[in-house]
Amino acid sequence: MSGPRIAPDLLALVGRLIEAAPDGRPARIAIVGAQGSGKTTLARAAAHAFGAAQISIDDVYLTRDEREAMARDVHPLFLMRGPPGTHDLGMLEVLMDQLSAAGPDDTTWLPDFDKRGDDRLPKDRWRPFRGRPSAILIDAWCLGVLPEDPAALDRPGNALEQARDVDGRWRAAINEFVAGPYRAFADNLDAILFLQAPSFDVVLDWRCQQEADLLGLDPADLPAEERTRLADFIQYFERVTRRMLASGITADVTVKLDRNRVPGPISA
Numbered sequence: 100m101s102g103p104r105i106a107p108d109l110l111a112l113v114g115r116l117i118e119a120a121p122d123g124r125p126a127r128i129a130i131v132g133a134q135g136s137g138k139t140t141l142a143r144a145a146a147h148a149f150g151a152a153q154i155s156i157d158d159v160y161l162t163r164d165e166r167e168a169m170a171r172d173v174h175p176l177f178l179m180r181g182p183p184g185t186h187d188l189g190m191l192e193v194l195m196d197q198l199s200a201a202g203p204d205d206t207t208w209l210p211d212f213d214k215r216g217d218d219r220l221p222k223d224r225w226r227p228f229r230g231r232p233s234a235i236l237i238d239a240w241c242l243g244v245l246p247e248d249p250a251a252l253d254r255p256g257n258a259l260e261q262a263r264d265v266d267g268r269w270r271a272a273i274n275e276f277v278a279g280p281y282r283a284f285a286d287n288l289d290a291i292l293f294l295q296a297p298s299f300d301v302v303l304d305w306r307c308q309q310e311a312d313l314l315g316l317d318p319a320d321l322p323a324e325e326r327t328r329l330a331d332f333i334q335y336f337e338r339v340t341r342r343m344l345a346s347g348i349t350a351d352v353t354v355k356l357d358r359n360r361v362p363g364p365i366s367a
Contacts, residue, residue, distance in 0.1 A: 142238040182336065
């Protein structure tokens with residue numbers, strides 16, 4: 100399976116979304132999709148093509164200390180970065196305001212996260228964006244997702260929830276974050292572009308492809324223990340991802356992908 104490629108039609112689609120945004124400030128557009136769907140690749144390519152700023156929601160994870168506090172005070176599973184509740188949406192709002200107000204000679208420093216060290220990098224290692232962008236492109240796997248009915252949370256959705264969220268407190272807290280701050284943040288965007296995977300079954304293959312690329316390996320040569328580790332890891336994202344794939348998302352444009360990430364029908 101090949102890694103994500105940027106289809107010219109998708110790049111042009113992002114350009115149209117930027118043009119359709121209100122005048123007077125940079126467009127605020129989220130590109131969302133399951134792990135490995137190509138959302139970051141598309142956001143970076145579009146930022147380069149259209150003079151936009153690209154921010155990944157992965158760049159604004161809560162710090163390790165903040166997640167350790169959540170693990171103590173809310174649920175131990177919140178130590179794992181990624182699910183709703185583990186991002187600093189307030190920081191993201193501030194960054195968007197700074198970019199929107201920037202003059203041509205201003206520099207906005209965009210955060211970065213050290214995934215190996217599992218913590219946000221210090222500010223002197225953030226990346227600069229100079230001037231005022233045409234748009235702010237946020238690649239974020241979960242923005243736009245709709246909360247579940249509380250009754251749907253009664254049953255665990257996978258082995259992780261069954262073993263480590265026996266009373267459902269973790270998934271209930273995630274659902275509250277989805278219904279509250281994540282919903283409010285998404286409602287203030289100009290557009291959400293959803294790259295829809297054909298099913299959750301492809302997500303593990305896509306995530307393994309990403310890991311193999313990082314290691315400089317052919318996906319077939321990825322060690323079996325690494326694939327097992329990733330299969331366990333994506334369980335943290337499974338419930339919300341399945342919710343989005345089952346039409347539980349508010350998106351302005353949806354692009355259906357096949358298992359090779361080739362875009363098909365586009366619906367708005």
